[in-house]
Amino acid sequence: MRRLVSLSVLSLLLVPGAASAQGPSEEPMGTLGELMRGLMFVSANKLFDAQAQEPGGELPEMSPEVSEAVSALMGPTSARFASIYRGWPDLVGAAAALADGAKLAMIDGRLCDNGVSAPVGRADYIEGARLLEEYSVNVLNAAREQDYEGAWEAINYVTESCSHCHSTYRDGPDSRQEPRCQ
Numbered sequence: 092m093r094r095l096v097s098l099s100v101l102s103l104l105l106v107p108g109a110a111s112a113q114g115p116s117e118e119p120m121g122t123l124g125e126l127m128r129g130l131m132f133v134s135a136n137k138l139f140d141a142q143a144q145e146p147g148g149e150l151p152e153m154s155p156e157v158s159e160a161v162s163a164l165m166g167p168t169s170a171r172f173a174s175i176y177r178g179w180p181d182l183v184g185a186a187a188a189l190a191d192g193a194k195l196a197m198i199d200g201r202l203c204d205n206g207v208s209a210p211v212g213r214a215d216y217i218e219g220a221r222l223l224e225e226y227s228v229n230v231l232n233a234a235r236e237q238d239y240e241g242a243w244e245a246i247n248y249v250t251e252s253c254s255h256c257h258s259t260y261r262d263g264p265d266s267r268q269e270p271r272c273q
């Protein structure tokens with residue numbers, strides 16, 4: 092028995108890659124537009140929602156009837172799972188996602204929706220990503236302290252970081268028209 096165990100340990104060591112776990116790749120999987128719609132847009136909207144209404148205690152539980160009606164409208168996922176974290180934890184999470192999302196926007200090799208490389212080498216794009224991180228961290232710190240005034244103020248700046256990039260690389264003179272990312 093003992094010998095069996097040590098043999099299997101040995102074989103683990105001999106299989107390449109088995110001893111050290113392999114994490115996810117470092118390749119970007121989404122286009123920049125997909126990342127923006129999936130992470131920046133969703134998280135930024137949570138910040139703006141918090142500006143419109145102070146994250147308070149838990150909302151009252153929905154009655155089964157209301158919950159069913161909401162599910163019928165929004166689909167079961169958004170009604171049940173997308174709103175599990177509410178209030179301050181939701182704001183904290185959104186701010187953290189934006190701060191770390193700024194790094195994802197800087198990964199080499201990511202393409203824009205139109206197939207052009209994301210301009211990760213351009214100074215104004217880099218500055219936009221840096222601002223997004225800095226301003227989101229300000230929101231993150233205030234939200235962790237549940238400092239509503241501080242968070243409210245800090246959220247005002249976040250849009251500035253978005254437009255720092257968008258004015259050049261997204262919207263152009265003719266808003267929403269090509270060429271993007273150039």
Ligand code: HEC
Pocket residue numbers: 122123124125127128131132135189196202203204205216217219220223249250252253254256257260261267271272
């Ligand atoms: C580092 C630069 C940069 C920052 C910072 C940035 N964006 Fe973007 N964003 C872009 C670029 C470039 C595109 C165009 C991507 C493409 O076409 O693939 C884009 C596209 C988008 C889109 C897709 C729009 C469409 O027409 O489909 C949304 C939504 C968006 N950004 C939201 C945001 C928000 C909200 C923020 C701030 C919280 C933000 N972005 C911050 C560079 C940036």
